[in-house]
Amino acid sequence: EAGVTQFPSHSVIEKGQTVTLRCDPISGHDNLYWYRRVMGKEIKFLLHFVKESKQDESGMPNNRFLAERTGGTYSTLKVQPAELEDSGVYFCASSALGAGGGNTEAFFGQGTRLTVV
Amino acid sequence: GNSVTQMEGPVTLSEEAFLTINCTYTATGYPSLFWYVQYPGEGLQLLLKATKADDKGSNKGFEATYRKETTSFHLEKGSVQVSDSAVYFCALRGQGGATNKLIFGTGTLLAVQP
Numbered sequence: 029e030a031g032v033t034q035f036p037s038h039s040v041i042e043k044g045q046t047v048t049l050r051c052d053p054i055s056g057h058d059n060l061y062w063y064r065r066v067m068g069k070e071i072k073f074l075l076h077f078v079k080e081s082k083q084d085e086s087g088m089p090n091n092r093f094l095a096e097r098t099g100g101t102y103s104t105l106k107v108q109p110a111e112l113e114d115s116g117v118y119f120c121a122s123s124a125l126g127a128g129g130g131n132t133e134a135f136f137g138q139g140t141r142l143t144v145v
Numbered sequence: 146g147n148s149v150t151q152m153e154g155p156v157t158l159s160e161e162a163f164l165t166i167n168c169t170y171t172a173t174g175y176p177s178l179f180w181y182v183q184y185p186g187e188g189l190q191l192l193l194k195a196t197k198a199d200d201k202g203s204n205k206g207f208e209a210t211y212r213k214e215t216t217s218f219h220l221e222k223g224s225v226q227v228s229d230s231a232v233y234f235c236a237l238r239g240q241g242g243a244t245n246k247l248i249f250g251t252g253t254l255l256a257v258q259p
Binding site: 070073084 | 186238249
């Protein structure tokens with residue numbers, strides 16, 4: 029079974045440009061999460077989808093970031109316009125809905141390394 | 146709010162040495178605690194977890210015990226191998242709430258030399 033897949037693996041863009049990251053979760057996983065690790069710092073939560081709905085977007089840094097999950101399958105994270113401080117590794121994770129709303133293991137993708145120059 | 150503090154790296158050890166990576170947390174209630182590992186070129190993988198006080202998580206020779214009294218979840222391994230070289234992240238998931246988000250520490254790079 030395929031794991032969580034992220035595209036691209038690396039992206040180098042200039043300040044002011046737009047970049048779109050994609051995440052394909054494990055088939056059947058309704059929970060989808062985005063996280064980000066800025067160089068040398070902790071991995072920070074960005075947002076959480078349950079199916080196509082945003083359950084929690086409290087970690088989104090500002091309105092230059094837009095996440096979508098149309099149809100409740102894959103998700104995209106768009107940064108427009110990109111700034112230097114957006115550089116980092118963006119991780120996607122997915123998990124199944126647990127029985128009675130309980131927690132299940134989250135599986136992570138390899139991440140997308142974004143460099144804004 | 147909830148937070149995780151783990152020892153800074155890099156940690157460099159010789160093969161068969163004993164490993165400890167310290168992790169402490171701040172949280173209300175009874176969070177679940179995790180160690181994730183990221184091997185070079187790969188994504189994050191769950192290494193072990195503990196969901197209540199005094200639980201011990203273990204996997205691949207690694208162990209960590211959930212200590213409520215010291216709010217700690219230190220990672221240990223008795224004899225490291227070169228293949229254990231990776232970045233290790235301590236994390237917690239808060240009790241309750243509508244989201245299952247994880248709160249991570251800064252990560253500790255472990256380099257094991259032959």
